[in-house]
Amino acid sequence: MSLNEGDRSPPPPRDDWALFLDVDGTLTAHVARADAVVLEDRVRHVLMRLQDRLGGALALVTGRSLAALDALMRPHVPAHAACLHGVQQRPSAPDSRFPPVASTWVEEAVSLADRYPGALVEAHGPCLYLHWRAAPAAAGAMTAFARRFATGVPSHRLHIGRHGIEIRPDGMDKGMAIADFMRCAPFAGRVPVFAGDDPADEPGFVAVNALGGISVRVGEERRDSAARFRLRNPQEVLHWLAEEARGADRQGERK
Template structure:
């Protein structure tokens, strides 16, 4: 992983031959105490169709949220290409790849996590498509118990991995991450043959940075400088919004 000292002040403006991949929480929008409280700036909703046209349709959201949740968050704007649950489910021009079904054992594990979270007002458990998300941004006192639960789940879910974040842990199946999702998009039109660019803000985005770097793309860390594979940085989602709008120049927003 490249040192944070290699991060440039900001990325170049978006070019017409790019394929643009956008993380949502912490990148396009500021974090909130709960996922349901996150809001997308109306100016960005308006700009995304124009950015997609600029890139020949090669624009995709790449998020830990489900596709259904992303559609609700960006409504009434429809984003054609979306990787949800870190790529476990994908909707794109080539079709639809659903997330795997959850078996009874996995659902029972989720119920155990819910019981722990219930003791800490503000803690949140999400169970979607074979992924278990343990959130404690709004209940930091839950971190030790939910963290210990996640460690114990490691032995019960041998085909899953733990992905710690700043305010939670994600438990998701081995073999899929944001880098793999981007690689899948890049194999088909309208992404194929373009220069990929990816913005992201947390450790779950590092595989995406590595993937676009391998394709001589543009990797952009959002937030404070830290050790990262990203080669560029923007300070916060507000800076992301300015960068996206500046990249449109005189494009018509509609």
């Protein structure tokens, strides 16, 4: 990739796309606590219009649990979603394939977070998330805990982000989730397009690139990213997606 290639704006939409979207940092700005995120109604409207235009070939691909995603999206719960980086998928692949994180590890992580006001631990079945966006002083202690966890539970991997660490079963990532969707209707045979904002989205970029698709990084420029296009923030993402939705509206007017 050339030095400037990953800083281009993505191309205009096409009706043969299979669209995959991260949520936090892509459709809405990051906040200190994920449970405090509020999704704007206009985002829901745009997503509904896109789903219609693409014949249902739209999926949200997120680190959130399915329950947390549905709570954020209501009343328009997405028909297709990959949550916990693919551990949970709708309409299939329940997370019962993986045992939950042992309660002793969860209790230790929660006890650690309690020492740093603003730090947060989320336990979702086989996944454990450590957040320190609102408590930067917790970064060292939480990182040390996560590395000890990885040594004690070799079936899991650490995915280190800017403000936290995600611990999830080895072999599951957003790229694999996208590949799963691309093998099935209504996604099969379409051009995959994925937009995401952080290191956990890199496997998704790699996957759509390998399938001849379009990878879009949201946020600051990063030369080590596999994404071939970039938008600066969720506002630019919404403008880009709204162009697609307007295309759906124009199609409806012609019918």
